[in-house]
Amino acid sequence: MTQQINTGLIADHNAQAAARVNLDYETLGEQLARRGVDIAVLKADVAKFAVAVPSWGVGTGGTRFARFPGLGEPRHVFDKIQDCGVIQQLVRCTPTVSPHFPWDKVSDYKELRQHAEANGVGFDAVNSNTFSDQKDQPLSYKFGSLTHADAGVRAQAVAHNLECIEIGKQLGSKALTVWIGDGANFPGQSHFRRQFERYLDSNRQIYDALPADWRMFLEHKMFEPAFYATVIQDWGSSLLAAQTLGPKARCLVDLGHHAPNTNIEMIVARLVHAQKLAGFHFNDSKYGDDDLDSGSINPFQLFLVFNELVDAAQTGAAEFDPAYMLDQSHNVTDPIESLMTSAVTVQRCYAQALLVDRKALTAYQDSNDVLMAAQTLKQAFHTDVTPLLQKIRMDAGGAADPVAAYRASGYRKQMAAIRPASGPSSGIV
Numbered sequence: 001m002t003q004q005i006n007t008g009l010i011a012d013h014n015a016q017a018a019a020r021v022n023l024d025y026e027t028l029g030e031q032l033a034r035r036g037v038d039i040a041v042l043k044a045d046v047a048k049f050a051v052a053v054p055s056w057g058v059g060t061g062g063t064r065f066a067r068f069p070g071l072g073e074p075r076h077v078f079d080k081i082q083d084c085g086v087i088q089q090l091v092r093c094t095p096t097v098s099p100h101f102p103w104d105k106v107s108d109y110k111e112l113r114q115h116a117e118a119n120g121v122g123f124d125a126v127n128s129n130t131f132s133d134q135k136d137q138p139l140s141y142k143f144g145s146l147t148h149a150d151a152g153v154r155a156q157a158v159a160h161n162l163e164c165i166e167i168g169k170q171l172g173s174k175a176l177t178v179w180i181g182d183g184a185n186f187p188g189q190s191h192f193r194r195q196f197e198r199y200l201d202s203n204r205q206i207y208d209a210l211p212a213d214w215r216m217f218l219e220h221k222m223f224e225p226a227f228y229a230t231v232i233q234d235w236g237s238s239l240l241a242a243q244t245l246g247p248k249a250r251c252l253v254d255l256g257h258h259a260p261n262t263n264i265e266m267i268v269a270r271l272v273h274a275q276k277l278a279g280f281h282f283n284d285s286k287y288g289d290d291d292l293d294s295g296s297i298n299p300f301q302l303f304l305v306f307n308e309l310v311d312a313a314q315t316g317a318a319e320f321d322p323a324y325m326l327d328q329s330h331n332v333t334d335p336i337e338s339l340m341t342s343a344v345t346v347q348r349c350y351a352q353a354l355l356v357d358r359k360a361l362t363a364y365q366d367s368n369d370v371l372m373a374a375q376t377l378k379q380a381f382h383t384d385v386t387p388l389l390q391k392i393r394m395d396a397g398g399a400a401d402p403v404a405a406y407r408a409s410g411y412r413k414q415m416a417a418i419r420p421a422s423g424p425s426s427g428i429v
């Protein structure tokens with residue numbers, strides 16, 4: 001296997017941190033023991049947690065105003081996979097990459113799969129793109145794709161999704177994520193019901209082509225690029241579509257794809273109840289679909305989402321097997337640093353949610369002790385599990401402090417020497 005970051009450097013980094021981490025871990029273990037939690041059991045559980053990295057996330061993102069490229073950006077999917085391998089090497093909780101087509105198209109998928117294996121990562125859900133036009137594409141998606149008024153455009157969009165499934169089979173994927181930008185920018189532009197019916201009809205053709213052990217993740221998004229009405233704008237439309245299509249279709253929750261102040265954790269609970277939760281695209285936002293780093297604005301919300309997930313797992317909720325992925329746009333940070341930090345943040349919220357005293361919480365809920373119910377969640381959220389996460393990473397060969405080890409490695413500088421600068425550009429991820 002190709003280790004992009006020198007393993008000796010990581011070992012030295014960890015050796016310097018070991019005494020401090022071990023002491024902090026012991027102290028945390030004593031604190032948790034007083035609350036009836038065995039830190040060894042918690043550690044074994046958290047060590048199994050994994051979140052996928054999006055292939056498009058390792059490139060510098062942009063807004064519709066501008067994109068300011070970083071140094072040593074990946075030139076193609078092979079570079080992207082290599083960067084994802086660096087992330088996994090240091091954080092040890094991002095074992096898979098989610099590719100996006102046609103951006104990540106290659107002529108030899110066997111070679112791509114081998115390249116991923118050599119970099120210590122596998123493939124997660126494949127993503128289709130019918131929200132932008134590609135060079136030499138016969139028909140335009142300007143006025144929609146799977147829901148376009150013209151049957152020819154719909155057929156082209158369906159064919160692209162079928163191709164994504166075929167590529168995914170070669171890469172070892174087990175899911176197709178479908179997000180479309182279809183909608184309307186003006187009242188009157190589209191017939192709401194006919195457009196939704198066309199969505200279902202097109203997706204039926206894709207659904208029918210899914211292998212038996214695959215899933216179809218339907219991703220909703222409130223707005224943009226359609227600013228007046230989006231076909232799959234909310235979890236209600238998504239659930240309706242998933243229920244119409246059948247058991248392989250499920251609803252994907254991207255944290256940024258809701259109106260501000262939406263109670264996302266409650267949506268999660270509803271989707272668990274409906275046995276339709278596909279999984280997540282983690283990110284954070286302040287105003288809209290900002291695609292900021294996970295937990296950077298509202299870590300408590302992320303914790304509350306995991307509180308629902310841990311509750312669902314511990315109560316044996318049916319058809320509960322959510323897929324976790326980061327989906328962020330890194331405009332002003334090094335994407336590798338942001339993705340490492342975000343993966344650890346998501347893992348942290350999972351660990352904190354495992355610390356909720358559920359027996360006590362249930363008792364407070366049933367006796368209407370509102371204040372203590374809220375305090376029970378806060379007690380878990382306020383627990384600093386940093387030493388636990390450090391210990392898990394170090395035991396797995398990752399770094400005590402992934403960003404510090406990454407910076408010390410000089411990886412970005414090395415890549416800047418190999419990969420030519422892409423130059424400033426407008427445009428979006």
Ligand SMILES: [Mn+2]
Nearest residue numbers: 219254281327
């Ligand atoms: Mn997303």
